Amino acid sequence: MTKNKQTYLTDKKFPFCPGCGHGISINALNKALQELNYGPNDVIVVSDIGCSGLIDPLFATHTIHGLHGRSPALGLGVAMGVAQKPNKKVIAFIGDGGATIGLQHILEAARRNVDMTLIVLNNLLYGMTGGQISGLSTQKFKEIIDFEKDIPPFDLIQLAHASGSRFSVRVNAPNRIKDTLKKAIETEGFSIVEAASLCPSYGMKKMNELMEVVEHEEIFEHDRPATKIKDKPVHSLLEETPVIKPQFKSELKERKGILIAGSAGGGAQSVARFLALAGMHAGLETTMKGEYPITVGTGFSVAEVILDHQPINYTGLEKPDYFIIVTADGLSKVRNKLHNDAQIYIDEKLVDDDLKNQYPNLISVPFSKMANRKSTALAATAYVLNKTGILPVEALKEAVSSHRLKDIFLEVIEKVTQQPV
Numbered sequence: 515m516t517k518n519k520q521t522y523l524t525d526k527k528f529p530f531c532p533g534c535g536h537g538i539s540i541n542a543l544n545k546a547l548q549e550l551n552y553g554p555n556d557v558i559v560v561s562d563i564g565c566s567g568l569i570d571p572l573f574a575t576h577t578i579h580g581l582h583g584r585s586p587a588l589g590l591g592v593a594m595g596v597a598q599k600p601n602k603k604v605i606a607f608i609g610d611g612g613a614t615i616g617l618q619h620i621l622e623a624a625r626r627n628v629d630m631t632l633i634v635l636n637n638l639l640y641g642m643t644g645g646q647i648s649g650l651s652t653q654k655f656k657e658i659i660d661f662e663k664d665i666p667p668f669d670l671i672q673l674a675h676a677s678g679s680r681f682s683v684r685v686n687a688p689n690r691i692k693d694t695l696k697k698a699i700e701t702e703g704f705s706i707v708e709a710a711s712l713c714p715s716y717g718m719k720k721m722n723e724l725m726e727v728v729e730h731e732e733i734f735e736h737d738r739p740a741t742k743i744k745d746k747p748v749h750s751l752l753e754e755t756p757v758i759k760p761q762f763k764s765e766l767k768e769r770k771g772i773l774i775a776g777s778a779g780g781g782a783q784s785v786a787r788f789l790a791l792a793g794m795h796a797g798l799e800t801t802m803k804g805e806y807p808i809t810v811g812t813g814f815s816v817a818e819v820i821l822d823h824q825p826i827n828y829t830g831l832e833k834p835d836y837f838i839i840v841t842a843d844g845l846s847k848v849r850n851k852l853h854n855d856a857q858i859y860i861d862e863k864l865v866d867d868d869l870k871n872q873y874p875n876l877i878s879v880p881f882s883k884m885a886n887r888k889s890t891a892l893a894a895t896a897y898v899l900n901k902t903g904i905l906p907v908e909a910l911k912e913a914v915s916s917h918r919l920k921d922i923f924l925e926v927i928e929k930v931t932q933q934p935v
């Protein structure tokens with residue numbers, strides 16, 4: 515609810531400490547918008563974490579709140595999204611702490627030069643967390659606390675300008691902030707306004723140092739035109755995802771979890787995807803999850819598949835019903851999950867006396883003789899489907915049929931399933 519037609523602010527009281535400088539820039543922005551005559555619904559105010567991020571309830575415009583240091587990135591995304599809509603203006607706020615954390619996002623937004631304005635409320639410190647210094651704290655400011663006093667601050671305005679920002683200004687005199695903001699908002703392209711903003715709670719004693727910033731006003735302009743965002747049709751991924759119509763009947767009575775354990779490069783992840791897809795071809799709900807080391811070309815590769823007639827809300831597989839284990843890496847990764855209520859299908863080469871004694875019902879199969887290293891997991895999975903009937907083997911064949919190696923895969927499945935079980 516707005517106070518009257520002219521204001522872009524709600525009736526909410528400013529939440530800042532008495533004397534906080536942030537209110538000056540907010541009121542200046544309100545006045546600038548009034549003079550520019552934007553409709554409140556044409557303005558999108560973006561904020562992030564910190565005292566400067568307390569502003570979203572204050573604005574009667576669209577508002578979006580993001581992660582610390584990310585309002586430039588969030589604003590850039592919104593600006594690209596509304597670029598084809600007439601008279602829309604994205605205005606992002608950030609504090610000097612957020613600007614330190616999200617510096618790359620500011621430079622990226624400047625480099626892209628899409629139409630938006632970033633207002634940096636610089637009080638030289640992190641106000642919300644107790645007055646710690648930021649990357650924009652000046653050396654004089656830091657002399658008082660005798661910390662990092664030899665390290666200069668970032669000159670955000672120069673950095674933004676060097677990155678391609680169309681209009682980059684540091685303004686500090688409160689009575690000039692409104693007109694500076696007006697010019698920034700009128701600029702087509704990226705503009706940045708850094709405004710000094712005193713924090714009485716943590717920075718009052720540092721008034722002189724804040725004045726040092728005040729005395730270093732800067733203004734840079736590029737005649738680089740704003741980047742035009744082309745209006746190209748976009749489709750949602752959901753629209754582009756083919757709908758799978760069930761063609762096979764599943765004899766599954768209740769939810770089953772299958773764990774496939776192999777080694778990197780052995781196809782465990784692909785086979786789990788085929789298995790999940792086969793479940794869909796059989797009209798089931800399915801999930802698939804993979805696990806492997808960061809070094810994807812070495813070590814174990816384990817994948818879990820859940821099949822059910824009911825929706826699967828929790829995708830964790832704490833007690834698999836079936837284990838398909840084809841390599842030593844896979845066995846070592848899942849050995850502590852094995853249990854005697856499960857059906858354990860394991861390559862015969864991996865079975866030792868300990869394993870046999872502990873899991874007397876395990877089923878030892880010469881999987882590695884059925885196919886080459888890359889297809890052993892597929893051969894083993896086809897074998898298990900054929901033996902247990904969890905899913906029709908035909909559904910698995912259908913699942914692999916759109917893969918570029920389908921001929922090889924189909925041959926493996928045929929060979930395995932034609933053997934007596």
Ligand code: SF4
Pocket residue numbers: 529530531532533534535536565637641642712713714715716
């Ligand atoms: S802590 Fe400082 S920046 Fe935060 S609201 Fe209070 S005066 Fe303003």
